[in-house]
Amino acid sequence: AAFGNSNLYFIGAIFGKGDVAFSDANFGKGEVHFSGTNFGDGNVYFSGANFGDGDVNFPNVIFGTGEVYFFNTSFGNGNLDFTKTTFADGGMNFTGTTFGDGTINFSFANLEESYAIFFNVSFGNGKLDFSGTKFKELLFNPQEIGSNHILAHGMSIKRGAVFTLPSSGISLKSFELFGASFDGPLFLSGNLGIVPDIRATR
Numbered sequence: 001a002a003f004g005n006s007n008l009y010f011i012g013a014i015f016g017k018g019d020v021a022f023s024d025a026n027f028g029k030g031e032v033h034f035s036g037t038n039f040g041d042g043n044v045y046f047s048g049a050n051f052g053d054g055d056v057n058f059p060n061v062i063f064g065t066g067e068v069y070f071f072n073t074s075f076g077n078g079n080l081d082f083t084k085t086t087f088a089d090g091g092m093n094f095t096g097t098t099f100g101d102g103t104i105n106f107s108f109a110n111l112e113e114s115y116a117i118f119f120n121v122s123f124g125n126g127k128l129d130f131s132g133t134k135f136k137e138l139l140f141n142p143q144e145i146g147s148n149h150i151l152a153h154g155m156s157i158k159r160g161a162v163f164t165l166p167s168s169g170i171s172l173k174s175f176e177l178f179g180a181s182f183d184g185p186l187f188l189s190g191n192l193g194i195v196p197d198i199r200a201t202r
Contacts, residue, residue, distance in 0.1 A: 001022065001025040002026045003025070003026065003027050003028050004028045004030075005029040006028065007033065008028075008030060008033065009033045010037050011034070011035045011037070012036045012037065013037045014040075015037070016040045017040040017042055017064075018041075018042045019066075020042065020043075020044045020045070021044075022049055023045045023047045023048050024049065025046075025049045025050070026049075026050045027049065027050065027051045027056075028052050028054075029052040029053055029054055029076075031055045031078070032056045032057065033057045034061055035057050035058070036059075036060045036061065037058075037061045037062075038061075038062045039061070039062065039063045040064045041064035041065040042064065043066040043067045043068070043069065043090075044063060044068045045069050046068075046073050047069045047070065048072050048073065049074070051074065051078070052076045053078050054078045055078040055079045055080075055102070056078060056080045058081060058085050059082065059083040059085065060084050060085065061082075061086070062086045062088075063085070063087045063088060065089045065090055066088075067092075067093065068087065068091070070093065070095075071096055071097070072097065073094070073098075074098045075100050077124070079102040079103045079104075079105065082105060083105050083106070083108060083109065084107075084108045085106075085110070087109070087111045087113070087114040088113060089113045091115040091117065092114060093117045094116075094117060094119075094121050095117060095119045095120055095121070096119075096121065097118075097121045099121065099122065099123045099124055099126070100126065101124035101125045102124070102126045103126045104123075104127070104128045104129065106130050106133050107129045108131070108132040108133060109133045110133075110134050112135070112136060112158065113136055114135070115136055115137040115139070116137070116138050117139045118139065118140045118141065118142060119139060119142075120143045121144075122142065122143055123142055123145045123148060124148070125146040125147050125148050126146070126148055127149045128148060128150045129151045129152075130152040130155045131155065132153070133152070134157075135155070135156070135157045136158045137158070137161070137184075138160075139162050140162065140163045140164070141163075141164040142166060143166060144166060144168050145165060145166060145169055145171070146168070147171040147172070147173060149172070149176075150172065150175045151174070151176050152176060152177050153177075153180070154181075155177070155180045155181070156181040157180075157181070157184065157186075159183065159184040160182075160185050160186070160187070161182055161184070164189050165189065167191055170191050170192065172192060172194055173194065174194060175192065175196040175197065177197060177198045178199050178200055178201070180198075180201050180202075181201070182202065
């Protein structure tokens, strides 16, 4: 699918049971809104999709049982918003994805029964916010990371969390885990030029 440069709205859309595929879709320069969308049980594919520089919004979205794939997806320099999004039993996978310089916001998203994978991804110079986010498991192993801030105040993880930062992690301006909670092991490795804030971490 090829969309033009106007804004695109799926606000409040309801998808039934079954897979939903936007694979290899080309989104134009406008904003993309999936706010409040309800996906039924089944896999959701945005693999290979190309987003322009407009904001991409998934706040308050409900994903049913199934996997959510963003394999090799490309985001522009707009903001990406997953605030208060709920993922049922399954996972969210961003393997090979490229992010621009906008803010990436997962604050207060609920992945308590889902894993999240950020493997071999490239981040720009924007802010990455996991504040208050609930994960079952988290793998954060980017290929490239820009001069940005990682915020994870009050984040909670039921099982394990792995943060493996590349050599470009030396350019991070902050890495804040203040008040985060881990019910399983936390692995943190990388070459950092700042001191991670792990105060009040459990």
